[in-house]
Amino acid sequence: xxxxxxxxxxxxxxxxxxxxTGAATYVDDIDxxxxxxxxxxxxxxxxxxxxxxxxxxKAEKVPGVVRVITGKNFPYRFGLxxxxxxxxxxxxxxxxxEQVAAVVARDAKIAKxxxxxxxxxxxxxxxVLDLTKALKDDAVLVHPDLGNYTRCPWFFPxxxxxxxxxxxxxxxxxxxxxxEADLVFEDTYTVPRYSHCAIEPHxxxxxxxxxxxxxLWSASQSxxxxxxxxxxxxxxxxxxxxxxxxxxxxxxxxxxxxxxVSMEIICAALAMMVxxxxxxxxxxxxxxxxxxxxxxxxxxxxxxxxxxxxxITAIEHxxxxxxxxxxxxxxxxVNAVGLSATGPYRIPNVKxxxxxxxxxxxxxxxYRGFGYSEFHxxxxxxxxxxxxxxxxxxxxxRKRNAIREGDTLAYGAKMNPCGMxxxxxxxxxxxxxxxxxxxxxxNKVIGKGFSxxxxxxxxxxxxxxxxxxxxxxxxxLNITVSGMELGQGLLTVMAQIAAEVLTxxxxxxxxxxxxxxxxxxxxxxxxxxxxxxxxxxVKAAAVxxxxxxxxxxxxxxxxxxxxxxxxxxxxxxxxxxDFELPLRDFVIxxxxxKHGNFLGGPILGSGMFMPEFTSALSDPETSQGGHPNVxxxxxxxxxxxxxxxxxxxxxxxxxxxxxxxxxAINPGLVNGQIIGGVLQGLATVLYEDIxxxxxxxxxxxxxxxxxxxxxxxxxxEIVPIIVETPQPDGPFGARGVAEHTMIPAAAMIxxxxxxxxxxxxxxxxxxxxxxxxxxxxxxxxxxxxxxxGFCYVGHADTYKFHTKGSRKG
Amino acid sequence: MKTEITLKLNGETRRLxxxxxxxxxxxxxxxxxxxxxxxxxxxxxxxxxxxxxxxKTVRTCLILAIEVxxxxxxxxxxxxxxxxSPVQQTMLEQGSFQCGFCAPGxxxxxxxxxxxxxxxxxxxxxxxxxxxxxxxxxxxxIIDAILATGRKRA
Numbered sequence: 001x002x003x004x005x006x007x008x009x010x011x012x013x014x015x016x017x018x019x020x021t022g023a024a025t026y027v028d029d030i031d032x033x034x035x036x037x038x039x040x041x042x043x044x045x046x047x048x049x050x051x052x053x054x055x056x057x058k059a060e061k062v063p064g065v066v067r068v069i070t071g072k073n074f075p076y077r078f079g080l081x082x083x084x085x086x087x088x089x090x091x092x093x094x095x096x097x098e099q100v101a102a103v104v105a106r107d108a109k110i111a112k113x114x115x116x117x118x119x120x121x122x123x124x125x126x127x128v129l130d131l132t133k134a135l136k137d138d139a140v141l142v143h144p145d146l147g148n149y150t151r152c153p154w155f156f157p158x159x160x161x162x163x164x165x166x167x168x169x170x171x172x173x174x175x176x177x178x179x180e181a182d183l184v185f186e187d188t189y190t191v192p193r194y195s196h197c198a199i200e201p202h203x204x205x206x207x208x209x210x211x212x213x214x215x216l217w218s219a220s221q222s223x224x225x226x227x228x229x230x231x232x233x234x235x236x237x238x239x240x241x242x243x244x245x246x247x248x249x250x251x252x253x254x255x256x257x258x259x260x261v262s263m264e265i266i267c268a269a270l271a272m273m274v275x276x277x278x279x280x281x282x283x284x285x286x287x288x289x290x291x292x293x294x295x296x297x298x299x300x301x302x303x304x305x306x307x308x309x310x311x312i313t314a315i316e317h318x319x320x321x322x323x324x325x326x327x328x329x330x331x332x333x334v335n336a337v338g339l340s341a342t343g344p345y346r347i348p349n350v351k352x353x354x355x356x357x358x359x360x361x362x363x364x365x366x367y368r369g370f371g372y373s374e375f376h377x378x379x380x381x382x383x384x385x386x387x388x389x390x391x392x393x394x395x396x397x398r399k400r401n402a403i404r405e406g407d408t409l410a411y412g413a414k415m416n417p418c419g420m421x422x423x424x425x426x427x428x429x430x431x432x433x434x435x436x437x438x439x440x441x442x443n444k445v446i447g448k449g450f451s452x453x454x455x456x457x458x459x460x461x462x463x464x465x466x467x468x469x470x471x472x473x474x475x476x477l478n479i480t481v482s483g484m485e486l487g488q489g490l491l492t493v494m495a496q497i498a499a500e501v502l503t504x505x506x507x508x509x510x511x512x513x514x515x516x517x518x519x520x521x522x523x524x525x526x527x528x529x530x531x532x533x534x535x536x537x538v539k540a541a542a543v544x545x546x547x548x549x550x551x552x553x554x555x556x557x558x559x560x561x562x563x564x565x566x567x568x569x570x571x572x573x574x575x576x577x578d579f580e581l582p583l584r585d586f587v588i589x590x591x592x593x594k595h596g597n598f599l600g601g602p603i604l605g606s607g608m609f610m611p612e613f614t615s616a617l618s619d620p621e622t623s624q625g626g627h628p629n630v631x632x633x634x635x636x637x638x639x640x641x642x643x644x645x646x647x648x649x650x651x652x653x654x655x656x657x658x659x660x661x662x663x664a665i666n667p668g669l670v671n672g673q674i675i676g677g678v679l680q681g682l683a684t685v686l687y688e689d690i691x692x693x694x695x696x697x698x699x700x701x702x703x704x705x706x707x708x709x710x711x712x713x714x715x716x717e718i719v720p721i722i723v724e725t726p727q728p729d730g731p732f733g734a735r736g737v738a739e740h741t742m743i744p745a746a747a748m749i750x751x752x753x754x755x756x757x758x759x760x761x762x763x764x765x766x767x768x769x770x771x772x773x774x775x776x777x778x779x780x781x782x783x784x785x786x787x788x789g790f791c792y793v794g795h796a797d798t799y800k801f802h803t804k805g806s807r808k809g
Numbered sequence: 810m811k812t813e814i815t816l817k818l819n820g821e822t823r824r825l826x827x828x829x830x831x832x833x834x835x836x837x838x839x840x841x842x843x844x845x846x847x848x849x850x851x852x853x854x855x856x857x858x859x860x861x862x863x864x865k866t867v868r869t870c871l872i873l874a875i876e877v878x879x880x881x882x883x884x885x886x887x888x889x890x891x892x893x894s895p896v897q898q899t900m901l902e903q904g905s906f907q908c909g910f911c912a913p914g915x916x917x918x919x920x921x922x923x924x925x926x927x928x929x930x931x932x933x934x935x936x937x938x939x940x941x942x943x944x945x946x947x948x949x950x951i952i953d954a955i956l957a958t959g960r961k962r963a
Contacts, residue, residue: 012904019909020893020901022845022885026910029844197944199849199857200910252847252910253944285850487907487945668904672946676907679947703854703942711935711948718947 006499007732010668011506014492015250015485024250027219028203028282036205037066037279039270040111042101042118043291044093047127047360047696048142051091051100051120058117059103064110067273068118070101074269078233079328080225080260082151082164084143085363087233087269093122094142094325095362096697097290104270104279127360127696131299131320134162134357142325142358152460154616154628155331164323165331165356167338169410170622177314177349181305185386189302189378190763191746193322193690194295195701196367197708200252201288204264206271207278214271215245218264221254221484222524223247223514229261230268237272247515254486255680256366256739259526260329262292289701293365294690296330297322300378305349310392310400314349317341319375323356323364330364331356336458337371339623342410343379344420344454344634345401350410360696366526368680368739372455373746377764380451380747385760394751395428398452403634411623416631419725423636423658424452426721430656431638443645446653447756450638451744456629457527457736464610465533466520467541469498471603475569475583476508479541482522483534484514488738489669493531494538496665497731501542503566504583520606528633528736531665533609535731540607552600553581556591611729631727633735635659637678637744639715641752648772650686650753651716658721659740663733667722674720674741681745683709685766814878818843819887827874834858836874837884845885845913849942856941859914860884866921868940885913888920895961896923900954907945914941919955928959 018024056068071090077083088099101118105111128134128142139162147159155165178184205217220226223246231241251258267281298321305314323330338354387397402420409415437446468480479498485491495509550561553571563575573579590598611630618626637657643650657674664670687707691699700706726733750761759774811826825840837843849857851870858869861883888894896919906912915938922929922937934955
């Protein structure tokens with residue numbers, strides 16, 4: 001390949017000027033004029049209750065109220081992978097804050113006032129808040145109708161239980177593997193729930209116009225998936241895909257929280273009830289915490305078998321997920337982990353049970369990392385501990401067992417090319433692994449922690465990406481894709497890919513934000529797959545245009561297309577140095593012949609990419625036989641942490657993370673993902689600490705009580721490292737990196753705390769308070785249980801696993 | 810009962826009828842059509858609604874519109890009208906933002922700092938934007954741009 005001119009460079013973001021001037025428009029910035037209606041939802045105060053009656057009559061009489069809507073008006077279920085969620089529930093509520101009705105009014109203040117007048121009579125039921133109780137044979141059921149829900153074929157819900165899905169992966173002979181081991185070592189790790197905390201709350205405006213078209217302006221990562229889920233939910237009303245349009249302007253952060261459909265269904269339902277008038281639903285910060293998606297909590301037990309020489313022989317990894325009241329998307333997180341919970345290691349004998357459990361806590365769903373951050377905390381803590389027990393250096397231990405290209409994965413497919421060894425080596429070097437550091441302050445100690453990571457996009461096997469490209473008269477380009485710019489820099493990266501093929505500079509390329517009426521199909525912007533998938537589509541479209549360019553030049557000038565190439569926005573010929581035709585001369589108007597007529601015309605391109613080699617079909621008892629993941633992105637990270645022995649307060653002096661990007665299309669943007677992702681990861685260890693009361697009510701749904709890092713909480717230094725082992729089917733060898741950068745954070749901090757203090761923390765978060773208590777021999781769980789509010793998962797060490805039974809139903 | 814207030818918004822005198830309990834953020838966005846101050850938390854935690862009130866940063870979700878009668882307000886629209894300020898230019902070049910939602914507040918907090926301290930220290934830069942939450946960038950490219958702007962000045 002000749003030298004790349006645009007790929008591998010870091011031009012300024014093409015959305016930079018809009019964002020720095022305030023010109024960038026987000027959903028809430030669009031004006032809809034005086035006819036815009038506002039909505040306020042009526043929320044359940046109970047985690048689990050039957051709805052006995054809803055009296056809307058008082059609210060309806062308030063001047064300015066247009067409509068009050070309940071599940072009676074809109075009794076439809078929806079969901080991405082399983083239709084278990086409701087626009088408005090008709091019979092029961094399943095978490096505190098669930099919408100049972102909504103008031104649509106002329107202004108927001110009236111809607112708020114009237115919502116308080118809706119009288120709902122409930123019959124309170126025992127809430128399911130504890131995983132141990134949820135899995136008992138006589139457990140209260142969160143979804144008594146579970147067996148009847150429409151679902152994707154790779155989910156295995158068990159009717160008559162609270163198990164929404166159970167992914168089993170079996171490879172080799174697990175008993176033989178443990179027999180071969182010199183050390184068999186088992187422990188349990190707990191990860192609580194987390195909130196995405198995008199600074200822009202969910203907001204959506206819906207208009208069901210008088211012609212019967214539904215248009216949604218949505219702060220979303222998933223315009224096409226929203227359209228599809230809505231079309232399925234509204235089919236009983238006669239609406240189909242062509243009647244629904246989803247427009248997604250700039251979105252103020254997603255992190256998975258704006259994937260799929262959550263609160264958006266409410267707005268769509270309301271819009272259908274107030275035909276001809278746009279209605280806005282904007283979530284408050286509190287609602288953002290409890291009624292979109294949360295990251296699941298998990299209790300994970302790991303049993304690892306290792307030989308004296310450090311070779312891992314077997315792993316048994318059981319994960320019980322607190323997935324909340326609805327799991328239409330969240331169960332796929334559980335599924336993804338069930339396939340990949342070996343981590344990036346070559347392990348011959350594997351037994352994974354990943355169990356999705358309904359509880360009466362907020363619905364769970366996608367969150368940057370898609371379950372991998374959660375299981376890496378336990379797994380990578382366990383790897384370090386196993387190495388310590390064998391007297392092997394934890395980095396050396398990882399190198400010995402690290403996955404390599406061609407290795408057989410837990411579900412039988414082969415591992416893609418990866419730079420695991422290089423990532424480990426470069427991170428170890430950067431952090432000064434093996435060199436003990438001493439604090440200048442005698443009250444402080446310094447420790448270092450290491451962690452590897454991997455992640456694959458979790459996608460249906462037919463998740464496709466498309467692109468349209470058109471030339472303008474000046475040979476500038478407009479690209480339309482439905483990959484979403486979430487801040488990661490998608491628009492810029494797509495421009496760079498097209499620029500590389502067509503030699504048009506990035507400054508002359510616009511990439512338009514999605515509108516399902518105009519931009520071509522994209523499944524969703526999730527899973528860190530769009531640089532790869534959407535990038536492949538853009539490249540294919542650009543290559544098609546290049547072919548059309550050469551074809552018309554061949555016809556008009558009689559030069560064989562095989563001798564033509566593009567350079568600096570011109571068509572040139574390898575065999576005729578004097579030939580040079582600027583693109584701007586013909587890409588719209590064509591090429592004039594001596595007869596005066598024109599050949600060609602506007603040059604257009606379309607491209608599509610779907611990973612045809614993937615399949616979700618496999619043996620449900622072993623997961624063998626399919627190819628559920630397209631590829632894994634791997635990497636390693638380490639941190640140096642200084643800890644105050646008296647207060648437990650921790651400061652990350654340095655962190656470094658290496659990720660194998662395959663090919664960094666824009667290294668500046670990759671570095672941006674690393675630095676931002678590491679801080680988001682550190683936040684889940686050091687700061688964010690979610691609390692529910694004993695009845696399942698979220699106690700800290702705001703930024704005062706749920707702390708995300710400020711600029712004063714930045715680590716001393718974050719050093720990004722890019723490894724490039726090309727992905728054969730990626731555009732210019734690229735694969736995704738965005739989610740991955742927060743995955744290793746929790747384990748590397750836990751390992752650093754252990755290195756500094758000899759203190760093994762097995763429950764997240766690892767706050768200074770918790771470290772200080774542990775240093776004084778006080779069990780944090782006991783303190784929290786009595787004085788700090790209810791923690792939903794109980795005590796990990798006493799948790800009983802139930803993974804031996806067979807699946808019912 | 811509505812009361813008429815007068816304020817100078819981005820250099821222009823504007824009159825507006827407000828209810829005594831109208832929040833400044835809503836008045837700016839809904840009545841005056843200025844959209845750069847964003848709604849993020851409505852309780853003063855996130856800083857997305859930051860504007861300059863008589864040159865000082867304030868959170869418009871915590872101020873009533875009636876309180877700014879006779880005062881001067883600058884938003885990012887006002888700052889950008891005649892081209893980019895030096896700190897905006899540096900932030901653009903260095904790719905300081907990802908989703909961009911916090912950018913209006915960040916730029917104004919940085920602007921206030923650089924007015925007071927043309928050559929801020931790293932800690933001063935961190936302190937200045939510590940009331941503006943960003944979930945994307947890890948803050949580093951924003952701090953770097955503020956410091957680089959200081960360094961570029963003679």
